[in-house]
Amino acid sequence: MSVSEKLLRKYAELIVRTGVNVQPGQIVQLTISVEQHEFAALVIEECYKAGAKKVNVDWTSDVQSRLNFTYAQQDMLSAVLPWEEAKMKQMTEDLPCRIFIVSDDPDALSGIDPQKISAVMQSRSAVMKPYRNAIEGRHQWVIAAHPSEKWAKKCFPDAQDAEGKLWEAILRTVRVTDDNDPVAEWKAHTDFIEEKAAWLNSQAFTSLEYKSSNGTDFTVELIPGARWEGAGMKNPLNDAFYIPNMPTEEIFTSPYAGKCEGTLVAVKPLSWNSQIIDGFSITFKDGKAVSCRAEQGQELLEKMIKMDECACMLGEVALVPKESPVNQCGFLFYETLFDENACCHCALGMGFKEVLPGGDDLTVEQAQEKGINDSIIHVDFMVGADDLSIDGMKPDGTKVPVFRNGTWAS
Numbered sequence: 452m453s454v455s456e457k458l459l460r461k462y463a464e465l466i467v468r469t470g471v472n473v474q475p476g477q478i479v480q481l482t483i484s485v486e487q488h489e490f491a492a493l494v495i496e497e498c499y500k501a502g503a504k505k506v507n508v509d510w511t512s513d514v515q516s517r518l519n520f521t522y523a524q525q526d527m528l529s530a531v532l533p534w535e536e537a538k539m540k541q542m543t544e545d546l547p548c549r550i551f552i553v554s555d556d557p558d559a560l561s562g563i564d565p566q567k568i569s570a571v572m573q574s575r576s577a578v579m580k581p582y583r584n585a586i587e588g589r590h591q592w593v594i595a596a597h598p599s600e601k602w603a604k605k606c607f608p609d610a611q612d613a614e615g616k617l618w619e620a621i622l623r624t625v626r627v628t629d630d631n632d633p634v635a636e637w638k639a640h641t642d643f644i645e646e647k648a649a650w651l652n653s654q655a656f657t658s659l660e661y662k663s664s665n666g667t668d669f670t671v672e673l674i675p676g677a678r679w680e681g682a683g684m685k686n687p688l689n690d691a692f693y694i695p696n697m698p699t700e701e702i703f704t705s706p707y708a709g710k711c712e713g714t715l716v717a718v719k720p721l722s723w724n725s726q727i728i729d730g731f732s733i734t735f736k737d738g739k740a741v742s743c744r745a746e747q748g749q750e751l752l753e754k755m756i757k758m759d760e761c762a763c764m765l766g767e768v769a770l771v772p773k774e775s776p777v778n779q780c781g782f783l784f785y786e787t788l789f790d791e792n793a794c795c796h797c798a799l800g801m802g803f804k805e806v807l808p809g810g811d812d813l814t815v816e817q818a819q820e821k822g823i824n825d826s827i828i829h830v831d832f833m834v835g836a837d838d839l840s841i842d843g844m845k846p847d848g849t850k851v852p853v854f855r856n857g858t859w860a861s
């Protein structure tokens with residue numbers, strides 16, 4: 452399948468108008484691989500048509516990144532140069548719309564010492580984090596995808612037209628076809644998610660209990676008053692409604708950091724820092740991951756959990772029914788944007804302060820006091836087994852079925 456320019460334009464327009472929702476006079480910061488320069492041109496044009504004042508592009512390259520990790524010293528890669536910091540600082544003033552088009556080769560860094568990768572990420576993130584905190588909840592952003600040859604080959608190693616197959620899947624999950632009205636379909640989809648989120652909020656569950664036959668047996672406490680959210684959000688500065696992830700199927704909240712017990716068994720491999728962790732489970736005690744087992748990537752998983760003091764605690768729990776179109780595609784995308792929308796998941800690391808009432812105005816420290824985890828990592832892993840059941844505990848002690856057999860109980 453070769454994708455027609457008409458379809459590509461439709462997709463680019465959806466990302467710009469329905470996804471990040473560029474408003475007249477806004478600056479746009481686009482992050483995209485050099486390999487995707489043709490699609491970048493379509494996105495840039497759509498941004499200007501939507502009234503963008505200026506579109507800046509951060510070009511990325513898997514090849515460059517691999518060469519850097521192969522040849523450059525760790526301290527050189529770890530250093531955030533003054534101009535890089537100035538650029539982030541500028542962003543805290545401009546508050547641009549940010550568009551990220553992912554197309555990464557999941558194996559781009561395979562064979563590189565995981566210690567080197569995590570050390571570089573750790574020191575760079577530490578410098579960048581204050582700036583990221585400063586724009587958090589104050590700008591519109593969207594992550595969407597575009598196939599690349601290597602990514603497609605990873606998903607479909609034996610296919611003749613791997614890229615075509617990946618395109619087909621991506622467009623299916625973002626609800627773009629030749630003759631549909633994707634804007635109307637996204638409206639219906641986001642309405643459904645909002646309805647479920649409203650129900651969860653009305654239940655005011657104090658905790659959730661997870662069970663499935665693969666060994667998942669887990670309880671997590673929720674923060675009183677913290678909201679379940681999904682699909683879209685509003686930029687509080689201009690009221691623009693944007694959809695940060697395309698596709699998106701999840702309804703999520705941040706649980707009480709440090710208050711969970713039991714074992715979560717992953718049902719899909721995880722691609723982290725371009726390396727694979729597979730066949731794994733994580734056991735929590737007093738809210739902290741105290742042990743983990745992986746058939747593949749044990750060392751990497753251990754590193755991840757120890758990235759900083761709070762990387763061992765949860766920052767997110769998310770509900771996704773197994774009927775999700777991502778799951779229906781029936782293959783692993785090796786990309787969190789898709790794989791986390793296949794089924795229920797949890798994330799280690801940073802939580803979302805905006806789920807708290809007035810959360811946007813809280814500092815990270817204030818949010819932490821209220822139970823929102825903070826860390827330099829945020830890594831989603833899938834726990835949505837086909838027979839997963841989840842019960843919600845109400846403040847009066849009654850139990851309400853939330854999920855049965857991997858999908859909404861009602």
Ligand code: ZN
Nearest residue numbers: 701703769791
């Ligand atoms: Zn999530």
